[in-house]
Amino acid sequence: MIEILNPAELARAKQAGALVADILQTLKRRASVWTNLLDIDRWARSMIDDAGAVSCYVDYEPSFGRGPFGHYVCTAVNDAVLHGRPHDATLRDGDLLTLDLAVLLDGIAADSAISFVVGDSRPAASIAMIETTERALAAGIAAARPGARIGDISHAIGTVLSEAGYPINTEFGGHGIGSTMHQDPHMANTGRPGRGYRLRPGLLLALEPWVMEDTAELVTDPDGWTLRSATGSRTAHSEHTIAITDDGAEILTLPTPPA
Template sequence: MIEILNPAELGRARITGRIVADILQALRARTAVGTNLLEIDRWAQAMIAEAGAVSCYVDYAPSFGRGPFGHSICTGVNDAVLHGLPHDHALADGDLLTLDLAVSKDGIAADAAISFVVGDSRPAESLAMIEATERALAAGIAAADPGARIGDISHAIGSVLTEAGYPINTEFGGHGIGSTMHQDPHVANTGRPGRGYRLRPGLLLALEPWIMQDTATLVVDADGWTLRSATGARTAHSEHTIAITDDGAEILTLPTTGR
């Protein structure tokens, strides 16, 4: 299903997007060496409730997971990049943490992810991976003009990641979003320009470039959810929800302080 939002729905999407972004930034500020992943999940749960929203992950039960997910946020550490199931784990200095959050409010969902290094350590390769996903995300957003095609976005993202030297997995990528978290169209993180669905004003997309340092192969944890790099290499993930407008792409998941 591909949804096209009307102006009233788009207004609600802006509110949901700000909630997601502000929670992610608050969680980042509170996370330190020694923080437990289950603490982050509890903090997210409380912040979501305070905002009058609901997590899209608690009851998330797709065919590929061992659902329902049962937690409010995805937490991936180092080699864990997607669907990281929060568990009893204390973060160490230099850990690369990915937080992926999707919430719904008043019938409209928004989805975003950030990766950052915990503590005072600054591993050069970890920072380079994070920066590459952020640049790829910016390139994808820049390509998301009305009348462009999904392949134009995929090509823009993939060009940045490939030039940076990272393998690209195409099993998981961006997606449509609206009344539900995951919708068509699928937005692969590499592709051919001029192909795929033509972008229309009112379309919401969650764009999410993610990479693994030296492989394109994922493995699944025993928890049935957490996806890791097959080699144990570090990973990074950046995501925004955008709206296609008559004037181009509007980023909905910018924090309030960044507007």
């Protein structure tokens, strides 16, 4: 299913996007050395509930998972990169943490992910990897405009990732979003320009470049959800929900500006 949102729905999408971004930034500020991943999940639940929103993850049960996800935010640490299921573990100085959050507010979903290093350590390789996914995300957004095709976005993202020397996995990538979290079209993180679905104003897309330091192969934890690099190398993931407009693309998952 591919949805094209009307102006009223787009206004609600902006509110959902701002909520996701604000929650992620609050979680980032609170996450520190010795923070438990289950505390992060509880904080996310509290903020989602307080906003009158609904988690897209608690009842999420796709074919590749093992039963409902059962938590409110994905917490992926170090070699974990996607669908990191919160569990009883504490963060340590220098850990690379990815938080991935999607909520439904007034019938419209928004989805975003951020990666950052916890504590005072600043491992150069981790910082470089995070910055690369952020640059790839910016390139994908720049390529998203009316009349362009999904392949143009994939190509823009993949060019940045491959030029930085990272292998690219194509099993999981970006996706359409709207009244549900995951919709068509799928967007691999590399591709050929000029191919795929043609973008139209009102289309919402979640772009999410992610990489593993030295492999494109994923392995699944015994929890049936958490995906890790097959080599144990570190990972990074950046994601925004955008709306295709008459003039290009608008990022919806930006934090609310300070008053």
